[in-house]
Amino acid sequence: MVGNTVGLIALALGWRRSIWTWPAQFLSGVILVGAYASAHLSGGVGKQLLVIGVALWGWRLWSNGKQQAQDGSIAVRFATWKERGVLLGGTAVGTLAVGALFAAVPDLSWNPWPDAYIFVGTLAAMVAQARGLVEFWFAWLLVDVVGVPLAFSSGLAFSGLVYVIYLALVLWGMRDWWLRSRTVSSESSQPVMEGAPA
Numbered sequence: 001m002v003g004n005t006v007g008l009i010a011l012a013l014g015w016r017r018s019i020w021t022w023p024a025q026f027l028s029g030v031i032l033v034g035a036y037a038s039a040h041l042s043g044g045v046g047k048q049l050l051v052i053g054v055a056l057w058g059w060r061l062w063s064n065g066k067q068q069a070q071d072g073s074i075a076v077r078f079a080t081w082k083e084r085g086v087l088l089g090g091t092a093v094g095t096l097a098v099g100a101l102f103a104a105v106p107d108l109s110w111n112p113w114p115d116a117y118i119f120v121g122t123l124a125a126m127v128a129q130a131r132g133l134v135e136f137w138f139a140w141l142l143v144d145v146v147g148v149p150l151a152f153s154s155g156l157a158f159s160g161l162v163y164v165i166y167l168a169l170v171l172w173g174m175r176d177w178w179l180r181s182r183t184v185s186s187e188s189s190q191p192v193m194e195g196a197p198a
Helices: 001-014 021-038 042-063 081-104 112-132 135-151 157-188
Strands: none
Touching: 001 021, 042 081, 042 157, 081 112, 081 135, 112 135, 112 157, 135 157
């Protein structure tokens, strides 16, 4: 419960384009590693270690200012078609590979294919977020479409509730980043006035 709650806070911070989203995601991962380890769920531990790794990478990327806009906030934009292709292709291949692994080693997951889809989709969303891509929210939306009914049908009411709240945050955050990317695009396309500083 604590790990999932911190994960919700991380998503809300991501919506606000706050760099604190990454320490929150890191902390959520650490808490969930402890929870899975205490329950002897090695698959869950392994998945959260990967999430922690991506969180550290995103934290470093945003800390170095590589995604910074002129006003000091995190710059957001839509992905290029090439980036979308890489994200979609990587997610599809990753889901097939992880799903096959989970199916071959039942101890890693009790529901291999949906679990693989959610896990790889989460990583794809985090990678897109680290790069400041609006598609980050679409990836989360696709994860929620499977995660919400799966959690409730599996009797995991708290996790299902968390996914419902995720869904609300995703829709809100998607709108915010979408509008933000349009504002940045229109500002960058404005002609520079003669005599004005470039």
